[in-house]
Amino acid sequence: MLKPWRNRLNMSKNLNNPMYYLIIMYRNKEVIDKNLNLLREAILNGDSEAARNAALMLSEVETPIAKIINEAIKPAMDILGEKYERLEVFLPELVLAGEAAQEALKILLPKGGVQAFKGKIVIGTIYGDIHDIGKNIVSAILSANGYQIIDLGNDVHPTKFVEIAKAESANIIGISCLLTPSMFYMRDVVQRLIDENIRNKFYIIVGGAAISPEWAREIGADGWAKDAERAVKLCNLLMERGDKLEKPIIIGEWR
Ligand code: B12
Numbered sequence: 001m002l003k004p005w006r007n008r009l010n011m012s013k014n015l016n017n018p019m020y021y022l023i024i025m026y027r028n029k030e031v032i033d034k035n036l037n038l039l040r041e042a043i044l045n046g047d048s049e050a051a052r053n054a055a056l057m058l059s060e061v062e063t064p065i066a067k068i069i070n071e072a073i074k075p076a077m078d079i080l081g082e083k084y085e086r087l088e089v090f091l092p093e094l095v096l097a098g099e100a101a102q103e104a105l106k107i108l109l110p111k112g113g114v115q116a117f118k119g120k121i122v123i124g125t126i127y128g129d130i131h132d133i134g135k136n137i138v139s140a141i142l143s144a145n146g147y148q149i150i151d152l153g154n155d156v157h158p159t160k161f162v163e164i165a166k167a168e169s170a171n172i173i174g175i176s177c178l179l180t181p182s183m184f185y186m187r188d189v190v191q192r193l194i195d196e197n198i199r200n201k202f203y204i205i206v207g208g209a210a211i212s213p214e215w216a217r218e219i220g221a222d223g224w225a226k227d228a229e230r231a232v233k234l235c236n237l238l239m240e241r242g243d244k245l246e247k248p249i250i251i252g253e254w255r
Contacts, residue, residue, distance in 0.1 A: 015064050028061040035063075036072045039104060043076035046096025048103040055104035065108055066229050069137060073101050074227075077133075081209075101133055109137065110144035117146060119239045122165045123174035124152030125208070126189075128182040134208055134228075135176035141228035142174075147235060158188035165202050172235055175221075176208040183210055187219040203238045207231065213250040226252025 015021050025032070035057040042050035058068055080097050083089040121142060125135050132154040143149045150168055152160060165173050177183045186206055193199040205223040206216050216224035223238060225231040230251040237249055 015062065021064070024062050028063070031057060031061050032063050032067075035061075036068065039068070039072040040076045043073065043097050043100045043104070044079060046093055046100050048096075048100045051100040051104040052107065055107040059107055065110070065141070066227075068104075068108055069228070073104065077101065098133060102136075105133070105137065105140075109140035111140075117148060119146075119171040119235065120148045120150065120168060121172040121174050121235065122150045122152065122161060122168060122170040123176070124156035124161060125154035125176045125178075126182050127155060127157050127185040129177055129179040130154045131178035131208070132176070134178070135174075138174065138176065138207065138228045138231050142232060142235060145232045145236075147172075158185050158192055161189045162192045162196070166198070170202060171239060172203045172205060174231070175204065175206045177206070177211050178209045180210050183215060186211075186215075186221070190220045203242055205231065205234055205238070212254045213248070216248045216250070222247045223249040224251070226254065 015024065035054045039051055039054035039058065042048075042054055054072075055068075077097065080089060080094060084091075084094060123135060123139055123142075125132050135151075135154070139149045139151050150164060150170065152164060161173055161175065164170075173189065175186050175189060177186060190199070190204060193202065193204075203222040204220075205225065206219075206221045207225055207227075211224065213224045222242065223234045225234040234249055234251045237245065237251075
């Protein structure tokens with residue numbers, strides 16, 4: 001009686017199989033919960049070595065990356081952001097926290113594409129803004145889901161987005177922004193494409209903590225997604241039937 005189940009599980013030992021996912025979560029619950037806490041604390045304390053150790057344990061027990069980002073990395077960053085606003089921590093603490101998060105992500109983020117080619121994405125953080133942790137997560141997850149990524153880094157001028165997208169014949173331009181004063185440069189990317197009469201050659205997707213779905217609509221972007229997992233859904237939708245759907249496509253809720 002047990003055999004067919006065992007066979008089925010053996011066939012798809014990957015986290016996309018809901019049954020396998022549940023077994024991993026159940027069997028490793030204690031280790032996962034403990035190390036999610038340790039990772040959160042490590043980032044809050046700006047302790048890169050502790051962050052690395054917790055990440056190694058989480059990776060060892062196959063914790064899904066989305067769970068780690070949503071339950072440890074993002075909450076820790078949000079707490080620090082609030083503390084920064086209340087003047088309870090200062091820039092050096094943010095720098096250390098950022099380094100600790102990046103240390104963990106070096107271990108956790110998937111390396112290289114693993115699926116058939118779905119499209120080419122030019123991505124970067126907009127001009128004036130050097131925040132790149134979220135953009136790096138989005139890039140890595142899109143890459144693991146079949147997208148070829150051309151990562152322009154941070155503080156990217158609007159002209160550069162357009163020039164590289166043209167030169168690379170990209171399908172999608174992805175723009176990240178966490179700094180409110182920089183978000184106006186996103187509009188310039190759209191405007192440049194309109195001025196050159198090539199707006200319909202690229203889909204533009206936007207995201208990052210400073211960017212609301214309303215802003216995506218206002219600047220005439222094609223899509224907004226709350227996080228990396230949803231960015232994959234957004235790109236899949238655009239590539240599969242973007243010409244038929246009403247824009248912008250909004251995936252997830254802002255805050
Ligand atoms: C870490 C951090 C830093 C680090 C950045 C390190 C790095 N390499 O990125 C350092 C110390 C360098 C830094 C500097 C500054 N920071 Co800072 N920083 C933060 C902090 C605490 C966390 C940011 C982060 O990494 N979040 C975690 C990631 C995973 O989340 P995320 O970026 O939002 O990305 C997710 C989604 O948004 C989405 N996403 C992201 N990009 C994209 C793109 C697309 C296309 C899509 C679809 C989705 C998507 O998917 C991601 C994964 O889930 C935030 C507070 C916060 N709550 O965000 C402040 C914050 C962003 N910083 C702030 C400020 C003011 C600054 C400084 C100006 C401070 C100063 N006085 O110098 C400088 C900026 C300098 C500059 N020119 O850019 C403010 C911005 C306020 C505003 N709205 O304008 C914040 C909000 C803090 C605050 N509450 O005041 N910072």
